[in-house]
Amino acid sequence: MVTQFYLGVLIWAVYTTTVANADIKVVCAKDSVMITWRISAEMVPHAARLFLGSCMPSHLNVMTTGEGEAQFNYQFAECKFKKLIKGKRLIYQNELTYRPHAKTKPAAFVYPIECIYKRPEAWVPQFLNPGSGVSDGRGGLIFHMALLNEQLTGVAKTNLVPLGSFMPIWAAVEQKSHQPLLLLMEECVAAPTRELQHGSQVYPIIDNKGCLLESMRGNSVFLPRYHSSAIILYLQSFKFPLGEEVYIHCKLVAWDPEVLDESKKACHYVKENGRWELLDDPFQSSLCSCCDSTCKSRSKRGVEWESHGQSHNSVLGPLIIVEPSDSRVAQSKVMKTEGPVTDDVGFLPD
Missing domain, CATH: 2.60.40.3210 (Zona pellucida, ZP-N domain)
Structure with missing residues (x-):
């Protein structure tokens, strides 16, 4: 009972x-x-x-x-x-x-x-700490990005990921004296290298201005937010490439939470409903309809914000995806860390 x-x-x-x-x-x-x-x-x-x-x-x-x-x-x-x-x-x-x-x-x-x-309304994870070593500033804002543990309670202590398991990728922007901000993942790709060049081998994860492609191919999803200024991509690991180093390159965008359009959104595909859904307001999921075609900006304010450096790119890695039963991965490839697996580079190539 x-x-x-x-x-x-x-x-x-x-x-x-x-x-x-x-x-x-x-x-x-x-x-x-x-x-x-x-x-x-x-x-x-x-x-x-x-x-x-x-x-x-x-x-x-x-x-x-x-x-x-x-x-x-x-x-x-x-x-x-x-x-x-x-x-x-x-x-x-x-x-x-x-x-x-x-x-x-x-x-x-x-x-x-x-x-x-x-969950308390004002709850923020303990790992949201400016001194944690995961931050980088741009345009007066401080961005964070890290791989979380399975319980979503802190930064992961290893970069070894069994195939098919989930990689909770957390990103946040510190608002400080700014107006409330909405953090979005506009684009994410997996690559075998820390730096991207034109012609680099990549595996698209998020594309088309915030459409989570992996939610159609697998079971990946955006988790409900605990705050508008943070987002967690619950990414199911995939074969790219097994046993080798993988880096997740993401373009983060700090945005006005009151102004969403087809180019500023977070959408994932809900297989039960057979349609795309907007993370922050399912009633506005029509903004995600372009995920099957091409999403373009309709907001003049978008140009203004982008010109003031409200976008930022981070690289998470190296991560190593292995078969669940694979014990042959060299220990030299497995990184134990008290901090996040993160680095920052310039914008992704067009």
């Missing part, structure tokens, strides 16, 4: 189930979780082998029947909780486990724990 109470931006959840003679109740508080796990008399002597992530029970009550209640009262910052951002939801995940045997053997019992909240 699942019961949910909505208190402001918080979702409190109580889960009750019976698995392996164990009743589990979970209450998600503001920044912590309270779990009561009723265990059988046979499990009581082994209560030290019950875990919430990496944490043991914070308290154990033994009943007159011989059964017990193991309690876990912990903050989300403890016990190795995973924090995920999915659209307008903030999710904390972990697992309850019973490990009667050595760590080399799998757990005898696993139960997922999940607390879901409405």
Whole structure:
């Protein structure tokens, strides 16, 4: 049975189930979780082998029947909780486990724990940090671009990407004293080199003034924004080329969020509907209809903004795409990093 109470931006959840003679109740508080796990008399002597992530029970009550209640009262910052951002939801995940045997053997019992909240309106990821080393200034603006980890909670620690998995590519522009800005990816291509020249081998990802071509070929998509000045391209990895260095070249555009047209947009193809959809306002998806032909600017203001340097190009890489089972990639090609995989060059060749 699942019961949910909505208190402001918080979702409190109580889960009750019976698995392996164990009743589990979970209450998600503001920044912590309270779990009561009723265990059988046979499990009581082994209560030290019950875990919430990496944490043991914070308290154990033994009943007159011989059964017990193991309690876990912990903050989300403890016990190795995973924090995920999915659209307008903030999710904390972990697992309850019973490990009667050595760590080399799998757990005898696993139960997922999940607390879901409405994402705060003003939430900004911690990695949006001017001192993180991912920024570059142009026209009074500071642009950022980085490869994120799978949980979308920080910069990726490796550039090795299994084929078919997703590469969350995050870009943002710092507004500072500027009016609110909308960040767009006008063009992105993959290439085997850090620098592009006329005639370079490229694989188009975004083209035609903001049309995500990879959303038609695969499952790539633009994720819902947490702020107009940032965008996340959830790019499914592709065969280009396997086992070799790949660089993602993107042209970023800082734009007026109130002025969208066919040349200033972010569109992805929704296969379920069989049509292109505008990320920032699906009701204006008619702006994406040109993605099947040629998109041209209809705004005079576009020329003014472009002339004042509101566009910027970044290069993300090197990335290395491999078969999921491929263990032959040389370690020299795998880069462990505390910062982003990023660099900046001039504009993409026409």
